[in-house]
Amino acid sequence: MTTQKEEPVRTIAVLTSGGDAQGMNAAVRAVVRTALERGARVFAIREGYEGMVDGGERIQAADWDSVGGILHQGGTVIGSARSQRFRTHEGRLQAAENLVRAGIDSLVVIGGDGSLTGADMLRREWTSLVEELVGSGRLEEGEADRRPLSLVGLVGSIDNDMFGTDMTIGTDTALHRITEAVDAISSTAASHQRTFVVEVMGRHCGYLALMGAISTGASWVLIPENPPDVDDWEATMCARLKAGREAGRRDSIVIVAEGARDRHGQPITAGHVRDVLHERLGEDVRITILGHVQRGGAPSAFDRYMSTMLGYAAVEELLSSPPGGEAQLIGMKDNRVTRQPLMQCVEQTHKVAERVNAGDFAGARKLRGTRFESNLRTLRTIVRALPHPPTPGQTRLNIALIHSGGPAPGMNTAVRASLRLALDQGHRVLAIRNGFRGFVEGDFREMEWMSVNGWASRGGAELGTNRKVPADRELYTIARHIEAQKIDAILMIGGWSGYRAIHKLRSERERFPAFDIPMICMPTSINNNLAGSEISIGSDTALNNIVGAVDKIKQSAVASKRCFVVEVMGRKCGFLALLGGLATGAERVYIHEEGVTLADLQRDLTAMIEGFRQGKRLGLVVRAAEANPLYTTPFMYALFEEEGGDLFDVRQAILGHIQQGGDPSPYDRILATRFAAECVGYLIRKAQAATPEAAFIGVQEGRVVITPIDDLPRLMDMENERPRDQWWRALAPIARLLAQPGPKAG
Numbered sequence: 001m002t003t004q005k006e007e008p009v010r011t012i013a014v015l016t017s018g019g020d021a022q023g024m025n026a027a028v029r030a031v032v033r034t035a036l037e038r039g040a041r042v043f044a045i046r047e048g049y050e051g052m053v054d055g056g057e058r059i060q061a062a063d064w065d066s067v068g069g070i071l072h073q074g075g076t077v078i079g080s081a082r083s084q085r086f087r088t089h090e091g092r093l094q095a096a097e098n099l100v101r102a103g104i105d106s107l108v109v110i111g112g113d114g115s116l117t118g119a120d121m122l123r124r125e126w127t128s129l130v131e132e133l134v135g136s137g138r139l140e141e142g143e144a145d146r147r148p149l150s151l152v153g154l155v156g157s158i159d160n161d162m163f164g165t166d167m168t169i170g171t172d173t174a175l176h177r178i179t180e181a182v183d184a185i186s187s188t189a190a191s192h193q194r195t196f197v198v199e200v201m202g203r204h205c206g207y208l209a210l211m212g213a214i215s216t217g218a219s220w221v222l223i224p225e226n227p228p229d230v231d232d233w234e235a236t237m238c239a240r241l242k243a244g245r246e247a248g249r250r251d252s253i254v255i256v257a258e259g260a261r262d263r264h265g266q267p268i269t270a271g272h273v274r275d276v277l278h279e280r281l282g283e284d285v286r287i288t289i290l291g292h293v294q295r296g297g298a299p300s301a302f303d304r305y306m307s308t309m310l311g312y313a314a315v316e317e318l319l320s321s322p323p324g325g326e327a328q329l330i331g332m333k334d335n336r337v338t339r340q341p342l343m344q345c346v347e348q349t350h351k352v353a354e355r356v357n358a359g360d361f362a363g364a365r366k367l368r369g370t371r372f373e374s375n376l377r378t379l380r381t382i383v384r385a386l387p388h389p390p391t392p393g394q395t396r397l398n399i400a401l402i403h404s405g406g407p408a409p410g411m412n413t414a415v416r417a418s419l420r421l422a423l424d425q426g427h428r429v430l431a432i433r434n435g436f437r438g439f440v441e442g443d444f445r446e447m448e449w450m451s452v453n454g455w456a457s458r459g460g461a462e463l464g465t466n467r468k469v470p471a472d473r474e475l476y477t478i479a480r481h482i483e484a485q486k487i488d489a490i491l492m493i494g495g496w497s498g499y500r501a502i503h504k505l506r507s508e509r510e511r512f513p514a515f516d517i518p519m520i521c522m523p524t525s526i527n528n529n530l531a532g533s534e535i536s537i538g539s540d541t542a543l544n545n546i547v548g549a550v551d552k553i554k555q556s557a558v559a560s561k562r563c564f565v566v567e568v569m570g571r572k573c574g575f576l577a578l579l580g581g582l583a584t585g586a587e588r589v590y591i592h593e594e595g596v597t598l599a600d601l602q603r604d605l606t607a608m609i610e611g612f613r614q615g616k617r618l619g620l621v622v623r624a625a626e627a628n629p630l631y632t633t634p635f636m637y638a639l640f641e642e643e644g645g646d647l648f649d650v651r652q653a654i655l656g657h658i659q660q661g662g663d664p665s666p667y668d669r670i671l672a673t674r675f676a677a678e679c680v681g682y683l684i685r686k687a688q689a690a691t692p693e694a695a696f697i698g699v700q701e702g703r704v705v706i707t708p709i710d711d712l713p714r715l716m717d718m719e720n721e722r723p724r725d726q727w728w729r730a731l732a733p734i735a736r737l738l739a740q741p742g743p744k745a746g
Contacts, residue, residue, distance in 0.1 A: 034312045
């Protein structure tokens with residue numbers, strides 16, 4: 001009788017290489033814990049390829065607890081280094097020997113294109129390196145594992161310069177540092193009517209500079225992929241900044257990527273820009289070089305949960321693929337994990353730099369992707385001092401902007417971008433203040449270009465908002481106002497009540513012909529509970545507010561052996577709770593979609609008591625506000641406090657409206673600007689069409705999608721006010737896996 005040969009246990013090593021990036025620790029944690037839970041052995045290689053060449057104590061077995069408490073830390077706890085020795089054949093030979101002796105057959109490498117290229121070189125040379133080690137006697141025949149080396153790469157680079165992923169680990173946090181700095185600089189610049197030149201990272205990629213300019217409302221930006229198209233570009237820049245001053249702008253911010261150059265390939269430095277502005281405008285000009293502050297500090301919420309998803313997916317890819325297969329790069333397309341051949345991505349990345357060096361800037365921008373190009377076009381418009389004048393004879397539309405629903409960070413950013421994009425195309429924009437209550441009362445105001453100066457970074461909702469949905473008797477009044485103001489199109493920037501209101505107007509167009517105009521809803525809701533979009537403007541800021549608060553809570557809890565029950569917003573949508581729990585390392589998350597039972601509470605309480613008995617110092621439970629009407633936050637607090645006895649203390653923290661407050665995150669500012677461009681374009685197209693339409697916009701599986709408003713009841717769980725399809729629910733098993741006590745040894 002033959003017995004099936006048992007597959008050998010896989011042994012996975014993880015390393016970080018090259019420049020550090022916030023979120024690397026989250027990825028390392030996810031790799032280690034996912035591999036252990038799947039039954040693999042795990043090693044952490046310290047100091048990148050230097051540690052791989054050195055071997056010995058720098059290749060250490062990792063267990064569950066060795067990656068505890070690192071999720072919120074910046075940098076990389078296992079160290080990183082640029083290794084010249086690994087570039088040599090002898091260095092890679094020594095690295096291979098060390099990996100074989102440790103039994104390592106799979107690698108997860110977190111780094112930039114150079115680090116990933118080096119890893120693939122090792123993978124391709126692996127068989128010949130092992131044969132050489134055996135042939136030279138450095139390894140015995142029995143020591144040599146003849147299995148090929150498996151490899152998966154994750155991109156750790158704040159520059160976001162890698163083909164094959166929308167976002168690289170660390171980019172979002174770096175944008176946080178840039179926007180925080182420029183927001184602060186803008187206030188002092190406005191106080192003194194002063195100009196600042198801000199240099200940001202990006203030797204070969206202008207992503208940080210471009211998105212930093214969109215996020216902060218900068219006046220001018222210089223990036224490698226889009227050099228000025230004239231030789232005397234300085235004159236154009238100075239004329240634009242001077243026009244802005246004359247239009248009433250008190251601050252001028254010029255953002256320069258460190259790799260910026262002119263069309264002849266000559267570097268454009270921050271110092272040169274400062275000298276030009278000082279000499280030609282006669283202004284006091286200051287330089288701020290942000291430098292490595294962009295790499296520093298705790299990772300953002302997005303970098304924490306994105307990196308966690310990538311680390312989990314890396315292990316799943318290794319364990320589900322045959323040994324030695326083609327190396328894969330695990331990346332992101334909006335909120336979805338993607339897999340592409342690693343070296344194809346590296347080659348495409350190198351092509352961008354080659355195109356820039358060859359002066360083919362249009363080709364470089366094309367390789368960056370259509371979104372990079374569209375963001376650049378949008379920026380060119382919204383940084384103008386004044387709009388282009390209307391074309392003689394063109395049809396000028398009256399476009400109305402209105403908010404509805406709760407306030408969400410990013411609403412003002414959306415209004416600013418929408419207004420300027422519409423005005424620049426020759427149209428007129430009316431603001432309807434105070435939501436649909438203001439619509440009923442006739443509270444209108446025509447907006448000018450400078451009406452929204454400074455709104456890019458401002459939280460709240462300057463136009464005013466509320467959750468009123470017009471009653472049937474108020475529809476006639478709204479129709480009369482549409483006719484009186486000659487409104488041709490409506491852009492609603494808001495949440496669920498706004499969607500309901502627009503759906504109601506659309507449904508009543510036969511009774512009220514004034515409603516038969518183009519209308520579109522832009523999703524702004526911290527709850528992320530709107531159909532048609534995987535993410536809503538404001539939800540990323542809310543997540544960062546939650547993460548910031550919980551980081552502080554955890555510090556106090558660790559000091560005194562304490563469990564915290566943290567309540568977050570979201571109504572009956574668990575997005576904030578689940579993603580907040582994933583980004584903070586919560587041990588348990590309670591959401592309405594999964595429900596809460598007494599058996600759940602008993603099981604979780606038993607696990608918590610056992611954990612504290614074994615020496616843990618912190619317990620963290622996250623609960624969505626409406627997870628269960630009976631098992632409330634105070635109930636859970638009282639239960640845990642009573643049963644915990646002298647073993648641990650319990651505190652509750654209801655975060656409340658702190659989640660809605662503050663300036664919008666870079667992610668929300670960029671998303672608001674992206675949606676604004678699409679919405680304005682939609683309204684203009686549909687106003688010229690034979691049959692006007694109403695719709696709502698969103699991001700789905702990596703692309704912008706516009707859905708007819710008539711589909712709203714089909715796509716929404718109307719009773720619970722949340723989408724029927726919630727992509728983020730698939731992350732619940734990952735959150736549970738990483739938060740469990742887990743095996744103790746690798």
